[in-house]
Amino acid sequence: MNFNDxxxxxxxxxxQSIPAELVIEQKVVIKEPRIVxxxxxxxxxxxxxxGRTTALIRPWKASDVIPQELTxxxxxxxxxxxxxxGAPLAIKQNDDFLYLCWIDKQNGCLWHQVWNGLNLFNQxxxxxxxxxxxxxxxxxPGKFYLADGLIDLKNNRWIGVMEKEDKDFxxxxxxxxxxxxxxxxxxxKDFIGYPSLSPKSDQLAWVEWQSSYMPWDxxxxxxxxxxxxxxxxxxxxxxxxxxxxxxxxxxxQPIWLSTGELVVSEDSNGxxxxxxxxxxxxxxxxxxxxxxxxxxxxVGLPQWVSGLSTISEIGENIVALICTNGxxxxxxxxxxxxxxxxxxxxxxxxxxxxxxxxxxxVASNSFNESGLLELDVNDETWIHTSCRELRLNKNKISVxxxxxxxxxxxxxxxxxxxxxxxxSKVSSPLLVQAHSGPTGxxxxxxxxxxxxxxxxxxxxxxxxxxxxTGFGRKYRERLKRNWGKLDLExxxxxxxxxxxxxxxxxxxxxxxxxxxxxxxxLACLCFQDVFSxxxxxxxxxxLVSMAKSTHRFEAGYLNYLLGSLEKDLDLYLxxxxxxxxxxxxxxx
Numbered sequence: 001m002n003f004n005d006x007x008x009x010x011x012x013x014x015x016q017s018i019p020a021e022l023v024i025e026q027k028v029v030i031k032e033p034r035i036v037x038x039x040x041x042x043x044x045x046x047x048x049x050x051g052r053t054t055a056l057i058r059p060w061k062a063s064d065v066i067p068q069e070l071t072x073x074x075x076x077x078x079x080x081x082x083x084x085x086g087a088p089l090a091i092k093q094n095d096d097f098l099y100l101c102w103i104d105k106q107n108g109c110l111w112h113q114v115w116n117g118l119n120l121f122n123q124x125x126x127x128x129x130x131x132x133x134x135x136x137x138x139x140x141p142g143k144f145y146l147a148d149g150l151i152d153l154k155n156n157r158w159i160g161v162m163e164k165e166d167k168d169f170x171x172x173x174x175x176x177x178x179x180x181x182x183x184x185x186x187x188x189k190d191f192i193g194y195p196s197l198s199p200k201s202d203q204l205a206w207v208e209w210q211s212s213y214m215p216w217d218x219x220x221x222x223x224x225x226x227x228x229x230x231x232x233x234x235x236x237x238x239x240x241x242x243x244x245x246x247x248x249x250x251x252x253q254p255i256w257l258s259t260g261e262l263v264v265s266e267d268s269n270g271x272x273x274x275x276x277x278x279x280x281x282x283x284x285x286x287x288x289x290x291x292x293x294x295x296x297x298x299v300g301l302p303q304w305v306s307g308l309s310t311i312s313e314i315g316e317n318i319v320a321l322i323c324t325n326g327x328x329x330x331x332x333x334x335x336x337x338x339x340x341x342x343x344x345x346x347x348x349x350x351x352x353x354x355x356x357x358x359x360x361x362v363a364s365n366s367f368n369e370s371g372l373l374e375l376d377v378n379d380e381t382w383i384h385t386s387c388r389e390l391r392l393n394k395n396k397i398s399v400x401x402x403x404x405x406x407x408x409x410x411x412x413x414x415x416x417x418x419x420x421x422x423x424s425k426v427s428s429p430l431l432v433q434a435h436s437g438p439t440g441x442x443x444x445x446x447x448x449x450x451x452x453x454x455x456x457x458x459x460x461x462x463x464x465x466x467x468x469t470g471f472g473r474k475y476r477e478r479l480k481r482n483w484g485k486l487d488l489e490x491x492x493x494x495x496x497x498x499x500x501x502x503x504x505x506x507x508x509x510x511x512x513x514x515x516x517x518x519x520x521x522l523a524c525l526c527f528q529d530v531f532s533x534x535x536x537x538x539x540x541x542x543l544v545s546m547a548k549s550t551h552r553f554e555a556g557y558l559n560y561l562l563g564s565l566e567k568d569l570d571l572y573l574x575x576x577x578x579x580x581x582x583x584x585x586x587x588x
Contacts, residue, residue, distance in 0.1 A: 016396055016421060018455045023448045027388045030362050032086075032307050033372060035060070035355040036093045037118050040374060041070075042360075043077060043089060053077040055089055055102065058127050060358065061374050063385045068127045070115070071102060075135070078105035079306070081147035081163050082191070082553040086305030090158060092151035093118060098129060099175070101138075101158045103146050110139040110146055110158060112175050138173045140181055148193060148306040151175075154201035155230050159185075161192050161306070166552055168192040170206065172230060185232045186224065191215065191553075193303060198256045202226050205238075205254040205262060207303075212556020213241075216302040216439065216469075216476070218248040221264055238277065238287055239266055250473075252300035257313050265300040265311060265320075270473045272300030274311065274320060274333060292337040298323040302439040302469055312354035314377060319354045321361070323470045325402065326414055326441060330359065332377070343380050346373055348445030364445030366399045367392075396421060398454035400444045400462070405497035407466060408489045411478065414471060415494050416442050418450055418460040419503070430459045430504035432495050432531070434487065434517035438479055438561060441469040459504055465490035465520075483561035484543070484575035487520045492530045507532065514538055522577035525584045533587045541578040544569070 026047040033042035041057040053076060056067040071077055077088040090101040098115040113136065115129040138158070139146065149160025152172075162171045162182055170186035186192075190210040197204055204226055209219035220240035224232040240251040252265040252272055260279030265272045275289040299320045301308050310321040318333040319342075328349040330342040346363035348370075353360050354377075363373035363384060371386035403417035420428050431453050435442055442462040450460045464470065465487045467479025479486055491511065498504040511531045513521035518539025525534050540546055547558045547565045562571055573579055 016455055018392070018396070018448060018452050020452065022390075023452045025388075027369075030370065030372060030387060032089065032309075032351055033360045033362065034091050034353050035358050035360055036091060036098060039118060040360050040372065041091060042372060049073065051078075053088070053105075055091075055100070057098075057129065061383050062127075063383055065127050068129060070100060070113075070129075074106065075102070075111075076105040077102050079103045079145060079147035080105075080108070081145045081161060081306055083551040084305045084553065085147065087148040087307030090149040090151045090160070092153055094153055095119070097132075099151050099153065101149060101151055101175075103149075107141050108145065109137050109141055110149075110160075110173055111135045112138050112158070136178055138175065138178060138180055140179045142181075144182070146171075146182075148195060150195060150197050152197055152201055155226075157230065159195055159197065159204065161195065163552075170195060170204070170232070185230070186235070193306060194253055196254045196256055199258050199260060203256075204232060205256070205264075207240075207251055207254065209241075211552075212559045213248070214302070214554070214557055214560070216250050216252075216300075217560065219250050219252075221251045221254055221266075223262070236282075238262070238281075239264060239275070239289065250300075252303065253309060253311050255311050255313060257318070263311060263313075263318055267300070267473050269294060271296055272298045274299055274318065276335070292335065293333050293339055295322070295339070296324075296472065298470055298472065304437065304439075308350075309352050312352055312359075314354040314359065315357055319352065319359060319377075321349050321352050323441075326416070326464060326470045327444065330361070330375075342375070342377065344373065344375060344382055346384070348443040349373075366444060366446060367394055367397055369446050369448075392451075396455055397446070397451060398460075403461065403494070403498070405494050407478075407486070407493060409478075409486075411466065411475075413463070413465060413490050413494065414468075415461050415463040416444055417498065417503075418454050418462070420457040420459050421454050422457055424459050424498075424503040426502045427505050427508075428457065428459050428503060429508035429510070430461060430495060430498060432461045432463065432491055432509065432511045434463045434465055434491055434513055434520055435468065436513070436515040436517050438467045438483060438487075438516050439469050439476060440516075459498065461494050461498060463491050463494050480560055481563055483516075484519065484523050487517075488523045488528060491520060491524060492528045495530055506530075510534065512536070516540060519577065522584070522588070523575065525586055525588065526577050526580040527583070531586065536588060539577070541576065543572040543576045547572065 029045040031043045045053045055070040058065045058067040079085040079088045088103045092099040096119045114132045117129040144164035156175045157172045162169045168188045169184045171182040193207045195206045205223040209215045218241035221238045224235040241249045249268045254264040262277040275291045322331045327347045332340040346365045348364045351362045357377045359375040364370040375382040398418040400416035403415045407413045499506045510533045511521045512535040514537035518536040521534045
């Protein structure tokens, strides 16, 4: 039996198959939600508008109300910071007034606008904030990138990150002036992210890292005093990597509590875990963090883009997203060391934000596509608003099962196995896939592309090969100097493990990948004889070319994945699929 023989199988199951038109249908992407009093605001990226991103707002839990667009066409909220962007919007409430600052992709400039009406939502359930003035361009165009900003109302300014001439700076713009040049208040040695303003607007915290390290490998947490004139003084390193030891540490997303305490996630114990610093730390001669919540789970993410959020304050406590073996949950972190799981049915979660006993997060699960989850902590009531309305029979959805198997070095590897909708058997074709970035993570949220295959009686194996996020630093570091070797070994062994369990046909195994996993797919065809066909989208084919042409943010990344180009040129050449084309004898 070969893939051509599957045509009859597909046609016989046509009544239960998910149509391709539904799979490829354009749908919006929701990112970076915020709570503003009794309102919820979020970014919406619209493929039908050439990927334009806009800011929307509506009252809390009023999913029946048409959201108000705050940044109408042609405004496009996107940034280019560090090549991957993120965090184009800053938002702040002051009583009835809503302050917005955003970066517009059209010219890279920073814009500002104030609205009022946050307190006027009433029984009519109308959504009508009123602008006090037209959008004001407060920055001059320039050869720099802006992002990751916040609004400091005490000093009437925007504070954010500027990337210019291969270096990062903390900069400010007044909210009262037009077409300004940036005012530099701090120059980093290399990279900056996650500026965070204290409740009294008298201190600023941020994260720094230096090439050739990536921020999830080695980074540091700093804090400085904001002087009366708005400048920074007495920058103090509080946590993270020292670059003087061999024990690398990464810090993620510092936030201030209303008490003046500082919270950050760091992985000195091998997992991104929360730790707490008292408000009077500057009075102490030594910095003493409280590590109240040690868990073998992740409360952090690789910072490929700005604006990622897994931590927030809620009431007198902290709320955070927790990733355990590839599955996300929401936890309430009490200062007595207790962690309470918040009861809700979603397990693929991102972009958490909380305020006044309310939580908003982008959420999905096996039966629901990604959408806004609005949750009240006091009574654990919630609503979920998907990006589009789907009418799928739950019986036609394949629910993923965690599938662990042995790697070539004896380590356990995690994957999600989606059985064919009519059950797996020894004759079932199998599609293997992997995430598109070396530190990515396969999750269990509803993916119609996967369901397209399972509804046609294919099994799908979505692999978290060594290097993936969600399983601790040691799991991530398996890929160090092993890219193009361990990833393809893991993907191959995962497929063969299902064959051994009589859940797949060894002659009907396909592989699909994109970008980094496209590289893995091609490498599998070059150096393995397990896959009968392969589908690749924008794969990496030439590692030497990639090393010479990549942008500043990941300029040193291949040193970690492979070694230095100068010393390990032979390795780069040997693992580049384009140098082994003659070994590929299967359809691509």
